[in-house]
Amino acid sequence: MKNVLSALAICLATSTAAFDMEAMTDAERQTFRDEIRAYLLDNPEVLMEAIGVLEAREQQAQVANDVELARTNLDALHNDGHSLVWGNPEGDITMVEFMDYRCGFCRRAHPEIAELIETDGNIRIITKEYPILGEQSVVAARFAVATKIVAGDEAYKNISDALMTMRADVSEDSLTRLAETFALDTDAIIATMSSDEVTTVLEENRLLGQRMNISGTPTFVVEDQMLRGYLPLDQMQQIVAQIRDEG
Known part of the structure; x- marks a missing residue:
């Protein structure tokens, strides 16, 4: 109207x-x-x-x-010091993803983003934990960030991938079983979840998202282009190609 x-x-x-x-x-x-x-x-x-x-x-x-x-907000997007950087760290295109583990469209995009990174081979991707869909989202994000702090980037990536495909409710029991699957120190991770360090990571991401008017997930920032919402793989590939051509 x-x-x-x-x-x-x-x-x-x-x-x-x-x-x-x-x-x-x-x-x-x-x-x-x-x-x-x-x-x-x-x-x-x-x-x-x-x-x-x-x-x-x-x-x-x-x-x-x-x-x-x-x-x-380029520096906060690319160099916050706490977000996972994967794909090709020296890639000519940087893609930042704001995501929530309980977001259906994030789950839908997850394998397509992985395929884009694998088939392209020249994309640097940065993952931002952005839990906005309720308490289970926050608990899952805290667990993932705590895993990164306790066990490092590889363990975080494994847990992040698993959380994105996990169908069970997010609870201490389900998270414990998940950590045990990867032979992680579950007690240390659970203890770290409530730490100030984890809180600071999520708060910095939240404030960055607010500055960028991000109200939904997934949101992607590819160089200086913002892509709000899910896009199929072929459209993502077209956007990446267009950015390279313009560059």
């Missing part, structure tokens, strides 16, 4: 630009409004065209704003 009203305002502003509405009498003004109304009712495609123009302008403005946000 907001877009429709905005589009109608554009139509009215365009139609009345050559007229001084203030100089009209009340009767003339009402007649003019009735003519506009009748015209729009007889030609609704004009209104749809205006809506299309408005939406295109809004999209262009959003893309420009996202580019500025990505550039402004």
Whole structure:
């Protein structure tokens, strides 16, 4: 409805630009409004065209704003010192993913991102824990970050992959079983979950996401382009190719 009203305002502003509405009498003004109304009712495609123009302008403005946000926050995106960097660390394209283990679209994207990284061979990817879907999301993220602190990057990557495909509810029992699968020090990880270090990692990610107006997962930042939501593998490949061509 907001877009429709905005589009109608554009139509009215365009139609009345050559007229001084203030100089009209009340009767003339009402007649003019009735003519506009009748015209729009007889030609609704004009209104749809205006809506299309408005939406295109809004999209262009959003893309420009996202580019500025990505550039402004580049150091925090690429060099926070706590996020996992994988793929090709020397790759010519850097992709940052904000993800939540309980997010269905994150789960859907997970194997496709892995395939993109493997088949391309020249992408550096950075994983940002961004739990926004409730308590189980937060617990899973804390467990993953604690694993990285206690056992290192490889263990974190294994746990992160497993959490993304785990169907059971996130609980201490399910997380303990998961850690035991990889022969990790479960007690140390569980103890670290509530540490200030883990809290700081998640808080820094949350604040970064807020600065970048990220309200959903997955969100990807590929160089200076923000991709909000799930995209199929072929579209991701096209975007990467486009960025390389433009670079």
